Amino acid sequence: MDKHKWLAERFEENRGRMRAVAYRMLGSLNEADDAVQEAWIRLSRSDEESIENLGGWLTTVVSRVCLDILRSRRSRREEPIDEQVVEPVASSGPGIDPEQEALLADSVGLALLVVLGRLSPAERVAFVLHDMFAVPFEEIAPIVGRTPSAARQLASRARRRVQGATTVPDANIAEQLEVANAFLAALRAGDIEGLISVLDPDVVVHVDEAAARPGAPREIRGAQTWARGAVAFAAMAQHVQPALVNGSAGLVWAPHGRLMRVVTFTLKGGRIAQAEIMADPARLRELSIAALAS
Numbered sequence: 301m302d303k304h305k306w307l308a309e310r311f312e313e314n315r316g317r318m319r320a321v322a323y324r325m326l327g328s329l330n331e332a333d334d335a336v337q338e339a340w341i342r343l344s345r346s347d348e349e350s351i352e353n354l355g356g357w358l359t360t361v362v363s364r365v366c367l368d369i370l371r372s373r374r375s376r377r378e379e380p381i382d383e384q385v386v387e388p389v390a391s392s393g394p395g396i397d398p399e400q401e402a403l404l405a406d407s408v409g410l411a412l413l414v415v416l417g418r419l420s421p422a423e424r425v426a427f428v429l430h431d432m433f434a435v436p437f438e439e440i441a442p443i444v445g446r447t448p449s450a451a452r453q454l455a456s457r458a459r460r461r462v463q464g465a466t467t468v469p470d471a472n473i474a475e476q477l478e479v480a481n482a483f484l485a486a487l488r489a490g491d492i493e494g495l496i497s498v499l500d501p502d503v504v505v506h507v508d509e510a511a512a513r514p515g516a517p518r519e520i521r522g523a524q525t526w527a528r529g530a531v532a533f534a535a536m537a538q539h540v541q542p543a544l545v546n547g548s549a550g551l552v553w554a555p556h557g558r559l560m561r562v563v564t565f566t567l568k569g570g571r572i573a574q575a576e577i578m579a580d581p582a583r584l585r586e587l588s589i590a591a592l593a594s
Contacts, residue, residue, distance in 0.1 A: 307348055311340055314355050317433075318362045324428045325366040327413050327558075335365040359435065363425055363443045370421035409541065412462065412591040414552060414559045419458050426451050427458035462591055476549035479567060480542050484551060490534040492527045499523035500573040511561055511579035526575075544590040552589065559584055 318339060322332035339361045351357045416424055422444045429435040429443070430451075437448040437455070444451055479498055486494030505520040512518050520526045536553060543552045545564050553561035562584060566574035578584060 303348075304344075307343065310354055311343060311358070314358050317355070318358055321359060321428065321433060322362050322366050324413075324416065324432055325363070325424055326369060327417055331369060335362050335369065338362075338365045356439065359429075359433070360439070360443055363429060367421055367425050367443065370424060374421060409591055414543070414554050414589055415462050415591050417559075418589075419461060422446070423454050423458040423461075426454035427462065430455045431459060473544075473549055475570065476565065476567060477542055479570065479572060480549045480551055480565060483565075483572065484537060484540060484542065487530055487537040487540075488534060490531045492531055495527035495530060496523045498571055499527065500568055500571040503572055503575065505575045505577065507577045508580050508583065510581070511577045544588075546588050559589075562587060562589070 315336060318336045319332055322335040323329055326332050326335065339358055342361055343358065348354075416428070419427065425444055426437075426440050429440050430437060437451045440451045440455075441448045444454065446454065482498045483495065485491075486498065501523050502521070503523050503526060505526050507516070507518050507520070509518070520529065539555045540551050540553045540563075542549060543562075544550070545552070545562055548564065550565060551563040552559060553563075560579060562578045564576045564578075565572045578587075
């Protein structure tokens with residue numbers, strides 16, 4: 301078999317893993333595919349006979365490419381794309397199916413992508429490789445330019461941020477999450493009565509200027525009023541997920557992992573008595589958000 305063809309086949313066998321690694325590191329399918337393509341270029345220029353473990357070699361190369369991209373973002377002081385509050389649009393390049401990227405983001409966990417985007421480049425690489433792909437710290441260390449012990453510390457620090465540190469008792473979070481999930485299920489179904497059932501009759505909803513539609517009220521009062529207005533966002537709610545927001549269960553809307561809206565709740569008697577809908581970039585940056593399994 302032609303050597304180039306053989307190498308291409310071995311590369312394709314590893315493409316899925318490389319793409320998964322790169323997507324979790326970069327949060328962009330377009331950039332992930334660029335990183336995978338760069339790995340192919342480097343492989344085609346290398347001495348393949350000196351590579352003992354092709355899968356491990358490719359994972360290392362893709363990780364280094366991703367680390368360079370993440371560091372480049374930070375050095376250019378780019379505004380993180382997850383903090384741009386705009387209407388969702390397809391962010392993928394030519395040949396990338398926006399629906400495919402949305403499905404991939406959903407499978408990873410939109411809240412998790414938001415949290416990963418707030419880690420330092422080295423933290424993100426160490427966490428993704430070790431916690432998501434079981435790469436040993438001895439192999440992660442040279443990628444991030446640290447000792448294995450320091451790489452372990454990077455992943456541990458990232459893990460604490462991903463999981464979220466909270467002083468709220470677990471029982472309280474469980475109750476909050478149950479109510480948040482019930483609200484979300486009813487919203488996705490366009491179920492007005494279901495929404496009303498989890499709302500306090502006198503619920504008060506505050507909407508910041510960035511989240512409010514032009515001419516729409518910034519404060520909404522009453523379960524009936526909010527429920528009837530909220531069902532208009534049933535389609536949007538398909539991409540909403542529970543998350544830990546400032547230590548309490550809330551909801552995040554993050555299409556493709558880009559944080560657009562956050563909803564926080566205050567409960568009274570097991571129902572939502574107050575809610576706040578935020579989309580202002582400055583406010584979103586101040587929030588502590590952690591992934592929370594529903």
